[in-house]
Amino acid sequence: MNHLNRKGVDLMFILELIYAGLEALKDYIALHVVTCLIPAFLLAGAMVSFISKETIIYYLGAAAHKLKSFALASGGSFFVAACSCTVIPVSSGLYYGGAGIGPAFIVLWVAPAANILAIIYTGAILGSEMVIVRILSALAMAFVVGWVMSFVFRREEAQRIGGAFSLNPKAGKVITRKDLILILLVVADLLAPNYLVQKGPYLHKVYVWAIGMIIVGIYAFKVKTWEEIRGWIGETWWFVRIILPLLLGGVFIVGIIGKLLPQQWVENWLGGTGVFASFLATVIGQIMYFATMTEAPFIHKMLGLGMGKGPALALLLTGPGMSLPNILAIIRVFGLKKGAVYVLLICALGTFVGWFTGNFVFS
Numbered sequence: 603m604n605h606l607n608r609k610g611v612d613l614m615f616i617l618e619l620i621y622a623g624l625e626a627l628k629d630y631i632a633l634h635v636v637t638c639l640i641p642a643f644l645l646a647g648a649m650v651s652f653i654s655k656e657t658i659i660y661y662l663g664a665a666a667h668k669l670k671s672f673a674l675a676s677g678g679s680f681f682v683a684a685c686s687c688t689v690i691p692v693s694s695g696l697y698y699g700g701a702g703i704g705p706a707f708i709v710l711w712v713a714p715a716a717n718i719l720a721i722i723y724t725g726a727i728l729g730s731e732m733v734i735v736r737i738l739s740a741l742a743m744a745f746v747v748g749w750v751m752s753f754v755f756r757r758e759e760a761q762r763i764g765g766a767f768s769l770n771p772k773a774g775k776v777i778t779r780k781d782l783i784l785i786l787l788v789v790a791d792l793l794a795p796n797y798l799v800q801k802g803p804y805l806h807k808v809y810v811w812a813i814g815m816i817i818v819g820i821y822a823f824k825v826k827t828w829e830e831i832r833g834w835i836g837e838t839w840w841f842v843r844i845i846l847p848l849l850l851g852g853v854f855i856v857g858i859i860g861k862l863l864p865q866q867w868v869e870n871w872l873g874g875t876g877v878f879a880s881f882l883a884t885v886i887g888q889i890m891y892f893a894t895m896t897e898a899p900f901i902h903k904m905l906g907l908g909m910g911k912g913p914a915l916a917l918l919l920t921g922p923g924m925s926l927p928n929i930l931a932i933i934r935v936f937g938l939k940k941g942a943v944y945v946l947l948i949c950a951l952g953t954f955v956g957w958f959t960g961n962f963v964f965s
Contacts (some may be wrong), residue, residue, distance in 0.1 A: 619858045626857025627850060630891070633804055637811040638688045639846070641792040644818075646695030647838030648788055651830070652781035653699055662701035664752070664759035672748040675705035676741055679712035680721075681793075686891070686928035687849050688792075689713040691841045694935045703755050703936075704748035707944060710932070711747050715923030716740035720898070723800075724918070727898040732911075735959055736918055743919070743951045750947055755940060780825040787818045845931045852927025856891045859926075872909045872917075875965070880956025883913035884949055887920030888929070897921040912960020916952045924948055 662671045689710055697706035714720075716737055725733040752759065777785070791814030795807035822831060872879050892900065900921070901914050924945070933941035 619861055622861035623854040623857040626860065626891075627854045630850070630853040634685070634688070637795040637807050638685065638792070639691075639849075641788055641811070641814070642688045642691045643838050643841050643845075644834075645785065645788045645792060646691035646841045647834050647836075648781075648785050649692075649695040650699045650837045651834045652785065653777050657777075662696065662705040664702040664704075664756075664762075666702065666705075668704065668749070668752065671702060671705045672708055672745055675701075675708040675748070676712050676744045679709045679744075680716065680718050686714045686923055686925045687931065690845055690849075690928065690931050690935060694841065694845075697936070702752060703759055703940065704752035707751045707940075708744045708748045710944075711923055711948070712740055712744045715743075715919050720922060724898045727902050728905075728918075731964075732915065732918070735915060735963055739915065739919060739955045739959065740923075743948070743955065746951060747944070747947060751940070751943065754943055784818070784822055784825065787814070787821055791815060791818055844934055848930040848934050849927045852925070852930045853891060856889070856926050859889060869904070869907045869909065872904065872913045874910045875912045875957065875960035877953065877957045879910055879913045880916045880960065881949075881953040883909075883917040883956055884920050884952035887917045887952065888924045888945065888949060889926050890921065891925040891927060892921040910960055911964035912956040912958075914956075915959050915964075916956030919955065920948060920952045 662675060692713065693706050693710040696709060697703065721733055721737060724736060791811060794814055795810045798810050799806045822834075826834070872883055897918055901909075901918050904917075905911070905914055929941065929945055932944065936944075
């Protein structure tokens, strides 16, 4: 009888885990796929289809001046309000369009970790000190990421870009005016739901997104031929097919992890300014999924429960900047070696930044 009861309890626990995963998946699909991922995938396809590969290589390619290309990638990423999953199509679109691995991974990091929308919201909840440190930390980490990725994979980059572009690059026209307007309309549709609707029902964001998509569609059919639109949709579908299944599977797993991870245990181990606390916060941030802007209220709650400011910053950076779905998709899109180097690098940098700021900045 006890054996049967134990089986019943085990079955109920398994069902609860599955339900937690499905709930996380339901929330993700409901809140992010339509207003975030659809325009993000369209943007990635548009960048590959309409932006001059030669010019991308000139400004952001492996042969470009590192400091200038890294600064351009970092500065531009502040204006892309994307979560760790939404930014993958954007970053990979740049990469496969000809950008160097350094700038591509800088975009992959900065856009979710320190975009302007999240920065503004962080300031409102956590104060100006945390905002300033978050910006400076994200930028410092971005340049380290760019340099390390470029150095480690320098031979592969030379072979990938190769030829005349890497040896004798020439600046040219980046994009035609019509294509630029089309891409800006897609970017606006990606950003507008979060910028224009910060409170109220999520359906209001969908309305804003739908209006933006209608405008994008009308303009696209006005200035592009059917063949050009088919090419754009084809490039977009490539990103959807490669990335979306892994994102959904990763979100399901994250929901299960969230159910298994005791909150009290996290609170007890994330206090203070020690290296281990920052390391643990970084690892949790790398695994768990935070949509952009959701990290600030979570960190605020954790600080109230005794979490140290150093570990809080580590989680504030890595939470929106990385997640298990993000890691799986990065490995699929960029390869296992690049994904592993990037994940371990962010883990080391996040731990160091959390420990350093906890002991020498926030103290």
